[in-house]
Amino acid sequence: MSQSAIKTTEEIVSCSDNGQHPLVYISLKNGSGRCQYCGQLFIREEAASEQSQQAA
Secondary structure, three states: OOOOOEEEOOOEEEEOOOOOOOOEEEEOOOOEEEOOOOOOEEEEOOOHHHHHHHHO
16 A cells, blocks of 8 residues: 555546456545555546636
8 A cells, every 4th residue: 555645636536456366446536535454545636727716
């Protein structure tokens, strides 16, 4: 298991811990999520284009 959080712009991510557990999909709709098997933390960040649209 990785100790650091994985940052992504995706709303849904997958985790299998390199085949160490079943493939699961994690929703990051609330901004973050954690794998129920390995505990890996995923954090959703806004894409640069989304940030510039909101600033306008």
